Amino acid sequence: MPTYEYRCSACRHEFEQFQKMTDDPITVCPECGGAVEKLIGMGGGIIFKGPGFHATDYTAQGTGTRCGRESTCCGKATPCDVKPCES
Numbered sequence: 001m002p003t004y005e006y007r008c009s010a011c012r013h014e015f016e017q018f019q020k021m022t023d024d025p026i027t028v029c030p031e032c033g034g035a036v037e038k039l040i041g042m043g044g045g046i047i048f049k050g051p052g053f054h055a056t057d058y059t060a061q062g063t064g065t066r067c068g069r070e071s072t073c074c075g076k077a078t079p080c081d082v083k084p085c086e087s
Contacts, residue, residue: 005041010034 002021007014008029017026029036 005039006036007039008032008034008036014039 001018003016003018004025005014005016006026006029008031011029011032011034013029013031015030019026025038026036028034
């Protein structure tokens with residue numbers, strides 16, 4: 001379930017509400033009872049953790065250090081068997 005952000009038009013109180021996407025938007029401020037407006041947020045990014053997901057999977061194509069069996073890194077002449085700086 002997403003978290004929605006609201007701001008009161010009367011007292012400017014800002015708050016977050018954890019609710020289902022199908023729930024009706026909140027219309028009353030919990031502080032003063034005034035009308036509230038739903039704010040448009042940036043949203044949260046999804047981060048996958050655990051085996052099978054690597055830090056290089058999150059970088060834009062062509063950026064970041066891509067080290068592994070396909071490429072060289074750390075100034076070595078041959079591809080690495082382990083992550084940089086582990087050896």
